[in-house]
Amino acid sequence: MxxxxxxxxxxxxxxxxxxxxxxxxxxxxxxxxxxxxxxxxxxxxxxxxxxxxxxxxxxxxxxxxxxxxxxxxxxxxxxxxxxxxxxxxxxxxxxxxxxxxxxxxxxxxxxxxxxxxxxxxxxxxxxxxxxxxxxxxxxxxxxxxxxxxLPNPLPWPRLRVDENESTTAVSEFGLDNGRPLVGFCPGAEFGPAKRWPHYHYATLAKSLIDGGDQIVLFGSAKDRQAGDEIIALLPANERPYCRNLAGATALEQAVILIASCRAVVSNDSGLMHVAAALGRPLVALYGPSSPDFTPPLSHQARVIRLITGYQRVRKGDGDQGYHQSLIDIQPEQVMAELDTLAAAGKEN
CATH class of the missing domain: 3.40.50.2000 (Glycogen Phosphorylase B;)
Structure with missing residues (x-):
């Protein structure tokens, strides 16, 4: 057929x-x-x-x-x-x-x-x-x-990435400094109303860098500014450990690098689904859009959403266009979920 x-x-x-x-x-x-x-x-x-x-x-x-x-x-x-x-x-x-x-x-x-x-x-x-x-x-x-x-469970998406591809990509982008990679996907096609605030990303980045990780920011060229805003809020001595690759990678390269991350934090976006399909420990942040329709399809994913039901997506609902429900998600909550995922990975 x-x-x-x-x-x-x-x-x-x-x-x-x-x-x-x-x-x-x-x-x-x-x-x-x-x-x-x-x-x-x-x-x-x-x-x-x-x-x-x-x-x-x-x-x-x-x-x-x-x-x-x-x-x-x-x-x-x-x-x-x-x-x-x-x-x-x-x-x-x-x-x-x-x-x-x-x-x-x-x-x-x-x-x-x-x-x-x-x-x-x-x-x-x-x-x-x-x-x-x-x-x-x-x-x-x-x-x-x-x-x-339909079958239960459904066969979820699974992308193939060779380990040698990941090693080569990490080296080519100068990320082979011994620190584990944590991927951030701070963009969203719709705009700020579906984005976790850049200042929350910066706070989380600082905590992870202090703990020995390095941060890699993924996205399209339209997300470049959001990445720059995150880095600008970091202390000068920590900025070298946060790389803004938004707009600097082709989709192929982004997929390979995300596969190399020990964990990923993402807004509701296309790259969130890529991270899920790569089996990466993932914290997905939802505001007005709902995981009841398009959740990350992975047992390695945790969703944080503080509101329920369908919410109309509107620009300018909160500070700098961010939706209030995303503003209310605190970096400490995200860090706690990352720690839980890391502990579960060690047990397995």
């Missing part, structure tokens, strides 16, 4: 989609799975053993370009896929499999996809409360109408 998956366009969603690929392999061990997604996803897909090929989607997020999608679909006809799984809910995401003539095209009902999808599922959000469950359900027949009918 050959399957084409139209993948999501966000780091966290792409990570959670690996549970679908693992589920397909559990059901059909000989299945060949190709994933079409933005080119930047390739470093993640290449580390998922279930994926045969990562096919680049050359069209930007939000663009229709009907003629180009028709061309892409026709180019794929020679692959003779048996089935397509379309993870995004948009109209345009269903076009390439339709033009490719793939006989079974499966996805959740979204914006005007009647005809484009011939295995159209109607989502009951209460039956599949987690995004990862909604992905995995597409591997099963439409008679599976609840997460209770």
């Amino acid at each position: 050959k399957i084409l998956v139209i993948g999501p366009s966000w780091v966290g969603d792409m990570m959670m989609s690996q549970s679908l690929y693992r589920s397909i392999k559990d059901l059909h061990p000989a299945a060949e799975i190709d994933v079409m997604a933005p080119a930047w996803c390739r470093p993640l897909l290449n580390r998922m053993p279930e994926v045969r090929w990562a096919l680049p989607m050359p069209l930007g997020h939000g663009t229709l370009q009907l003629g180009e999608r028709r061309r892409l679909g026709r180019e794929l006809r020679g692959e003779r896929y048996d089935r397509a799984l379309i993870l995004p809910n948009s109209f345009k995401s269903a076009l390439v499999p339709f033009f490719a003539g793939i006989p079974i095209r499966t996805g959740w009902r979204g914006e005007m996809r009647y005809g484009l999808l011939n295995d159209l599922r109607v989502l009951d959000k209460t039956a599949f409360p987690l995004m990862v469950q909604r992905y995995v359900a597409l591997a099963y027949p439409p008679t599976v109408r609840s997460a209770k009918a």
Whole structure:
């Protein structure tokens, strides 16, 4: 069986989609799975053993370009896929499999996809409360109408990183000074309302550096300023032990370096899901966004959230745009969770 998956366009969603690929392999061990997604996803897909090929989607997020999608679909006809799984809910995401003539095209009902999808599922959000469950359900027949009918536990995402890759990357970035690495992921795509305050990160960094660790800050170029603000609050003699690599690493390099960390502290972000998939001890900090929908999928993760239920994400809810519920999470709470994870690791 050959399957084409139209993948999501966000780091966290792409990570959670690996549970679908693992589920397909559990059901059909000989299945060949190709994933079409933005080119930047390739470093993640290449580390998922279930994926045969990562096919680049050359069209930007939000663009229709009907003629180009028709061309892409026709180019794929020679692959003779048996089935397509379309993870995004948009109209345009269903076009390439339709033009490719793939006989079974499966996805959740979204914006005007009647005809484009011939295995159209109607989502009951209460039956599949987690995004990862909604992905995995597409591997099963439409008679599976609840997460209770899915395997328990689900096969969670797991990325492969070779130990030699980690050793080489640590050396290349000058981090091989004998101090263990603790990764911070202080950014969030939405902005400050989903970020733990930089001054809390700085306080935690100081405690960890005093205890013999070094801090590595990960993120995109947009997170560079947040990293600089963290370092600026550290005493001058401790700043060499806090490296801001936000925007200085490709995603591939960030994945390898995160795999080298003894622990990771992260906002609700794509890199949080990467750290979970790498099996790193992880403290995930949530404010208005909820772990009830997209939690870190790892037994090595601890979630700190001081509020319950859905909260509307708004900019400017607190000091410097930070959400008050994240301001209220104290560095001492995070340190206590890191200590608990470290103790559990020693016991195992």
